[in-house]
Amino acid sequence: MSTYSTPLEILTSRLRQGIQEMGLPLDLGVVTSTANPRFGDYQTNAAMVAAKILQKNPRDLAREIIEHLQVDDCCEAPTIAGAGFINFSLSKAFLETQIRALSLDGRLGIAKTDHPKTIIIDFSSPNIAKPMHVGHIRSTILGESLARIARFLGHHVITDNHLGDWGTQFGKVIYGLKHLPAGKGLEEAPVQELVRLYREVTALEEQSPTLKAKVREELVKLQHGDQENLALWKKAVKLSWEEFEKHYELLQISFDERLGESFYHDALEPLVHRLLEQGIATKSEGAVVIFFPNHPAFHDKPFLIQKSDGAFLYGTTDIATLEYREARWHPDAVWYVCGSPQQLHFEQLFSVARILGLTSEFRHIAFGSILGEDRKMMKTRSGDNIELGSLLQEAIDRAYSIVQEKNPNFPEEEKQEIARIIGLGALKYADLMQHRMTDYLFSWEKMLSFQGNTAPYLQNAYVRIRSLLRKQETQDTHALGPMVLEEPTERSLALQLLQIGEIIPTLLEDARPNILCLALYELANKFHAFYEACPMLKAQESTKKSRLALAALTGRMLQTGLELLGIQVPERM
Numbered sequence: 001m002s003t004y005s006t007p008l009e010i011l012t013s014r015l016r017q018g019i020q021e022m023g024l025p026l027d028l029g030v031v032t033s034t035a036n037p038r039f040g041d042y043q044t045n046a047a048m049v050a051a052k053i054l055q056k057n058p059r060d061l062a063r064e065i066i067e068h069l070q071v072d073d074c075c076e077a078p079t080i081a082g083a084g085f086i087n088f089s090l091s092k093a094f095l096e097t098q099i100r101a102l103s104l105d106g107r108l109g110i111a112k113t114d115h116p117k118t119i120i121i122d123f124s125s126p127n128i129a130k131p132m133h134v135g136h137i138r139s140t141i142l143g144e145s146l147a148r149i150a151r152f153l154g155h156h157v158i159t160d161n162h163l164g165d166w167g168t169q170f171g172k173v174i175y176g177l178k179h180l181p182a183g184k185g186l187e188e189a190p191v192q193e194l195v196r197l198y199r200e201v202t203a204l205e206e207q208s209p210t211l212k213a214k215v216r217e218e219l220v221k222l223q224h225g226d227q228e229n230l231a232l233w234k235k236a237v238k239l240s241w242e243e244f245e246k247h248y249e250l251l252q253i254s255f256d257e258r259l260g261e262s263f264y265h266d267a268l269e270p271l272v273h274r275l276l277e278q279g280i281a282t283k284s285e286g287a288v289v290i291f292f293p294n295h296p297a298f299h300d301k302p303f304l305i306q307k308s309d310g311a312f313l314y315g316t317t318d319i320a321t322l323e324y325r326e327a328r329w330h331p332d333a334v335w336y337v338c339g340s341p342q343q344l345h346f347e348q349l350f351s352v353a354r355i356l357g358l359t360s361e362f363r364h365i366a367f368g369s370i371l372g373e374d375r376k377m378m379k380t381r382s383g384d385n386i387e388l389g390s391l392l393q394e395a396i397d398r399a400y401s402i403v404q405e406k407n408p409n410f411p412e413e414e415k416q417e418i419a420r421i422i423g424l425g426a427l428k429y430a431d432l433m434q435h436r437m438t439d440y441l442f443s444w445e446k447m448l449s450f451q452g453n454t455a456p457y458l459q460n461a462y463v464r465i466r467s468l469l470r471k472q473e474t475q476d477t478h479a480l481g482p483m484v485l486e487e488p489t490e491r492s493l494a495l496q497l498l499q500i501g502e503i504i505p506t507l508l509e510d511a512r513p514n515i516l517c518l519a520l521y522e523l524a525n526k527f528h529a530f531y532e533a534c535p536m537l538k539a540q541e542s543t544k545k546s547r548l549a550l551a552a553l554t555g556r557m558l559q560t561g562l563e564l565l566g567i568q569v570p571e572r573m
């Protein structure tokens, strides 16, 4: 257990004590950090909330609350602002004690949750033999970051890649593998080859209805366990997975489970049978559906679980998946990181979960699109969906040119490693720094810039700090001793460091790593301001040590924060 408490925790508990002393309800009002330093570092609206209940003047009540507040060990005298806000300015001595405690804390003041949950995060989930699109890329980056944050906060996280490895596309692919001339070949470029076959057969089908029947026949044969088709399906899935795996490895993303759709196949028939028996599902025009007669949004939109030709659907598999996960992990929460077009699907699925008596917290963590230069969903020049492998490679190649230009003399191997760290970091960060619902414009130039809210900017701040520490031969930063916060830039850097520990525990509430991005960006800005304003080498020995300690702490915080976003830092760049 960490013994460190954040300023926010301390002020909140002091406010509660004061309010309790006055005999007012405890949960009255909250303390927040202020957006504008004019209003101090923190403020509370407690007096305004109390005034409403007690029908009193809020400013008078604020004065009364302040009289009962025991904060002289951490703040200047609290002031009253506006309609009755109480503002707190942390005292120099308190900030110095806090920042020292933070630097001695192995977790940098970021507390683990008191209520650890079992959380299943379903993310990435590309479809085999269908083109991967930018939605899968966003899901992969966002899902990984959420998993890292949740684990860091002490939750038990199970990540599951719900691969689309079963479905009607395999009728087309198998037909294509049997009858169309091979291109690059499955072994050589499985994902590309399968998508090519999928596309070509789709186009051919449009011209010939008899072909449609033949394709359908291949699918039915596969579903009935035909040896040859099963073998082709297995091979396609295996080779595709191996290719995905290379991308995941490059991105340093791994999954605890990869229970694709096919894993649930045998459960579907009995599932539909049972849902019919229990009266949860009904037959409608030959198909099997679930109605939600009382639901305001989709009382007229049933959830289809079996088509009239007997085929099961995406949603059927998702119901089986719900039940499997419940039985195996008893999760407190299940999060689906998946684009917003699937909103209705998930709302209906979660309604089914409730009907089945599942009580976990179900969340669809939706996101917007990535737009190309034409402001439409990003595609390649030829109009194809973006291929993940080539996107990653381009990021690395572009970063390599930058590294090459800046540091032509670094050893080749190191240049490549730095290029990987910068390129993939830039790509991930460009995604995570956006509010997840925003459709954002994809721009290599912007994301790879060393200026502005980008990964290279943050990585560069880290690298600067590391180089500074190397020059000072400072390894053991703990031994640097206390930090003295004389200069305004020192104070504001320290405050930002303290506040990141307050921000991180809130990131999962609305699944928004972009808040962390912004906090890290501000941290880097504040570090640069401090670095400009506060000389280190020319300073007195104790001041120099204090400033080095502040720099070292900033470096650790940058590294930790970026790691939660799935982004690495180089030692030099």
Ligand code: ARG
Pocket (backbone or CB within 6 Å): 122, 125, 126, 127, 162, 163, 164, 318, 321, 336, 338
């Ligand atoms: N494979 C799906 C798609 O590409 C996403 C799966 C999301 N997860 C789920 N359990 N439905 O659209």
